[in-house]
Structure formats: C-alpha cells, structure tokens
Amino acid sequence: MEKIKFLSFLIVQLFLVMEVVNSQGVEVGFYKKICPNVEAIVKEITVNYISSAPTLTAPLLRMHFHDCFVRGYDGSVLLNSTNGNQAEKYAIPNQSLRGFQVIDAAKSALEKECPDVVSCSDILALAARDAFSLVNGPSWQAPLGRGDGRVSILSEALKNPPTPFDNFTTLKTIFGALGLNVKDLVLWAIRHTIGMSHCFSFPSRLYNFTGKGNMDPNMDQNYINRLKIKSKPNDVTTIVEMDPGSFKSFDTDYYTMVAKRRGLFGSDAALLTNSQAKDYVLWLSQSKPHGSTFFKDFGESMVKMGKIGVLTGKAGEIRKHCAFRN
Ligand code: HEM
Structure with a gap:
C-alpha cells in the first residue's frame, strides 16, 4: 500500500517536473504592457502591511513554499473551503500560515488598476519576494504570468510538503521529483533564519527520539536543554524563535546553527x-552572504521554486478574489 502511495506521489511529481520544463510562459516583465504598475502596487501594499506587522514576513515566505509543493505554484493554498470540499489552507501544516490579507489587499488594488489580468499566484510570488528583501534578505527578478488553480484539497497538503521529521534520503527524493537538487535543499535551509516554530514541530528531538524517552543525539545537548525550558511535552501552543536572538532579520547564522547541530528540525539536521x-552548509556557515554568490x-533557487x-x-x-475560484 505504502509503495503504491509512493509511486503515485512520484507520478504526480513527474507531471509537475514536466510542467516546470514546459513553464516557458512565465517571464520577467510579463505584465509590462498589460499592467505596468503591478510590481510597484504589490510592493507598496506589502511594505505597508509589514511596517505595521513585521512578523508577517516569515509566514509570507513560507506560504510561497507551501503553495508550490501542492499542485505546483498555482495559488491553491489561498483558496477557501467550499461546500463539500475542505481546502489546503486548513491542513495542519498550513494552519499557522498568515498574511492572506496582504495578498487580498494587493488583489483588490490590482482589480481596480487592471481588472482580470494579474493572478493571485503571481501576487504571492511578488509579496513573498518583497517581504524577504525587507528583512535584508536576497531579492530576485520574479518571472510572472502564472494562472491560478481551481482545485485545493486539504488531504493533498498533508501528503506533499516535506515534514520537519524527514531524513536526507526522503528530502532528496521529494525535492528531486520536483527538479530541485541538493544545492537548493541547502540554500533553502536559510529560510529558517526568520520566523517562529510551534514546539509540536520538534518534540521527539527533545523527549522521545526513538520511542524510548531519549533525546536526538544529533542535536547539541545544551541547545536541547535550552529548548526544554520553553517547550514541554504535548505542548501545542508555545512558539519559539527558530534563530534565537535574530529571528526577525535575515542572516546566514542559521548555517552556523545547523553546523553546530542547533538546527531546530530533524530536516535541518x-x-x-x-x-x-x-560541505555546502559548512562553507556557507563561514562565508559572508554579501561577499559570496549566496544572494x-x-x-x-527561489525562481526555480516559483516555476514548479x-x-x-x-x-x-485569473481569480477575481484570491480566496475563491471564479
Ligand atoms: C525541508 C523543507 C521544510 C520543512 C520540513 C519545513 C518545516 C517548517 C516548520 C515545521 C516550521 C514551523 C511551523 C510552525 O510550527 O508553526 C517552519 C516555519 C517556517 N518555514 Fe519552513 N520548512 C521547509 C522549507 C521551507 C522553505 C523552502 C521555506 C521558504 C523558502 C520555508 C520558510 C519558513 C518560514 C519563513 C517559517 C517561519 C514561519 C512563521 O514564523 O510563521 N520553509 N518550516
């Protein structure tokens, strides 16, 4: 049964890879003639929201990632449930996503500026990029021209994105099926330099690693002791900083944390x-982000993610409202 599930997962991913290869339709400057102010409008709205609620940066970036792993980058994570169908947004890994209001506000501004032209998935791609650059993270030119999906199914969001408990082989298989390589996997580890995590995303590492009440030997003991002060067993509400002390700003310290066995999740370790x-983690932990090719x-790599x-x-x-299909 497990084998059949895994095979069907690989087949779906294979189709997605084919889509990546076929995604010639997305290009930088796609809206230049049909809605020239799109990037400026999304940026202004993102900046406004983030200046009054800076903690929205991390969940917006995370939304970018969660969308692309389920049915590709099609804005399916933005859709609400309908009668008889529960949407991705309500699956457990997505319940801590925030920032939908930023996307909705940009959409409504763009519907006034150029109705029925700009997709919600493109708005998400721009807002995530702009949010990340506001915390001094890397920026990039975003290829645009995606359409929005019409399907969003809760159970798919439980199966597809990698989990914090995955080992390297599983991560490599999941990423590889989407055309992503080991370099992407390591580059993306930096995402956890900003933001918070619920304690329930890593409890076994602190309390019950192999079901015998033991700790994860791959995690630094002092770090475990610090985490245990805040994160108690069965705690479903407490959140902790993923990069303690600098969780609001981008820096490559997270690689140093991972190298010192202080990555929060099993998937980082x-x-x-x-x-x-x-080798790449160690190299990045020693290099200065601006001085190297890291940015x-x-x-x-983010552009690659956005093409999945x-x-x-x-x-x-092109949805009229990002939470509802037309
Ligand atoms: C191996 C793949 C990944 C795994 C297993 C993973 C897992 C997680 C988990 C468990 C959390 C904490 C959620 C919570 O408890 O509320 C989290 C948070 C976060 N993730 Fe990931 N993640 C992965 C990849 C990514 C990628 C590729 C990005 C973006 C490029 C990303 C961006 C974030 C951000 C920004 C947060 C903080 C969210 C907040 O503060 O609300 N993650 N991730």
Missing part, C-alpha cells in the same frame, strides 16, 4: 548526514 550537503544563488508546476495560458484562471 539531516543536511549534516550527506557529505555534499554538509544570487538563493534568488535563482505553473499553469500558463488556458490551464489556469
């Missing part, structure tokens, strides 16, 4: 179990 990934590489399974041409629609 997994990077040290593969020699190629480990450029990260931007390229995009719907172009008639395959997608």
Whole structure:
C-alpha cells in the first residue's frame, strides 16, 4: 500500500517536473504592457502591511513554499473551503500560515488598476519576494504570468510538503521529483533564519527520539536543554524563535546553527548526514552572504521554486478574489 502511495506521489511529481520544463510562459516583465504598475502596487501594499506587522514576513515566505509543493505554484493554498470540499489552507501544516490579507489587499488594488489580468499566484510570488528583501534578505527578478488553480484539497497538503521529521534520503527524493537538487535543499535551509516554530514541530528531538524517552543525539545537548525550558511535552501552543536572538532579520547564522547541530528540525539536521550537503552548509556557515554568490544563488533557487508546476495560458484562471475560484 505504502509503495503504491509512493509511486503515485512520484507520478504526480513527474507531471509537475514536466510542467516546470514546459513553464516557458512565465517571464520577467510579463505584465509590462498589460499592467505596468503591478510590481510597484504589490510592493507598496506589502511594505505597508509589514511596517505595521513585521512578523508577517516569515509566514509570507513560507506560504510561497507551501503553495508550490501542492499542485505546483498555482495559488491553491489561498483558496477557501467550499461546500463539500475542505481546502489546503486548513491542513495542519498550513494552519499557522498568515498574511492572506496582504495578498487580498494587493488583489483588490490590482482589480481596480487592471481588472482580470494579474493572478493571485503571481501576487504571492511578488509579496513573498518583497517581504524577504525587507528583512535584508536576497531579492530576485520574479518571472510572472502564472494562472491560478481551481482545485485545493486539504488531504493533498498533508501528503506533499516535506515534514520537519524527514531524513536526507526522503528530502532528496521529494525535492528531486520536483527538479530541485541538493544545492537548493541547502540554500533553502536559510529560510529558517526568520520566523517562529510551534514546539509540536520538534518534540521527539527533545523527549522521545526513538520511542524510548531519549533525546536526538544529533542535536547539541545544551541547545536541547535550552529548548526544554520553553517547550514541554504535548505542548501545542508555545512558539519559539527558530534563530534565537535574530529571528526577525535575515542572516546566514542559521548555517552556523545547523553546523553546530542547533538546527531546530530533524530536516535541518539531516543536511549534516550527506557529505555534499554538509560541505555546502559548512562553507556557507563561514562565508559572508554579501561577499559570496549566496544572494544570487538563493534568488535563482527561489525562481526555480516559483516555476514548479505553473499553469500558463488556458490551464489556469485569473481569480477575481484570491480566496475563491471564479
Ligand atoms: C525541508 C523543507 C521544510 C520543512 C520540513 C519545513 C518545516 C517548517 C516548520 C515545521 C516550521 C514551523 C511551523 C510552525 O510550527 O508553526 C517552519 C516555519 C517556517 N518555514 Fe519552513 N520548512 C521547509 C522549507 C521551507 C522553505 C523552502 C521555506 C521558504 C523558502 C520555508 C520558510 C519558513 C518560514 C519563513 C517559517 C517561519 C514561519 C512563521 O514564523 O510563521 N520553509 N518550516
């Protein structure tokens, strides 16, 4: 049964990879003639929201990632449930996503400026990029021209995105099926330099790693002791900083944390179990982000993420409201 599930997962991902290859429709400057102010409008709205609620940066970036792993980058994570169908947004990994109001506000401004032209998935791609650059993170030129999906199913959001408990082999398989490589996997580890995590995303590492009441030997003991002060077993509400002390700003310290076995999640610690990934983590932990190619590489990797399974041409629609299909 598990094998069949895994095979069907791979087949779906294969189709998505084919879509990536076929995603010629997305391009930088796609709206230049049909809605020239799109980037300025999304940026202004994102800046306004984030200046009054800076903690929205991290969840917007996370939304970018969660959308692309389920049915490709099609804005399906933005849709509300309908009669008889529960949408992705309500799946447990997505329940802590925030920032939908930023996307909705940008959409309503753009519907006034150029109705029925700009997709919600493109708005998300721009808002996530702008939010990240506001915390001094890398920026990149975003290819646009995606359509929006019409389907959003809660159970798919439980199966597809990688989990914080995944080991390296699983992560490599999931990422590889989407055309992403070990370099992408390591580059994306930096995402956890900003934002918060619920304690329920890593409890076994502190309290019950192999079901025998033990701790994860791959995590630094002093860090475990610090985390245990805040995160108690069965705690479902407490949140902790993923990069203690600098969780609001972008820096490459998270690689130093991972290298010191202080990555919060098993999926971060997994990077040290593969020699190629480990060497890259160690190199990044020592290099200065602005001085190396890190900013450029990260931007390229985010562009790759934004091209996963995009719907172009008639395959997608331009939603009137991002929470509802037309
Ligand atoms: C191996 C893949 C990944 C795993 C297993 C993973 C797992 C997680 C988990 C468990 C949390 C904490 C959620 C909570 O408890 O509320 C989290 C938070 C976060 N993730 Fe990831 N993640 C992955 C990839 C990514 C990627 C690719 C990005 C973006 C480029 C990203 C951006 C974020 C951000 C910004 C937060 C903080 C959210 C907030 O403060 O609300 N993650 N991630």
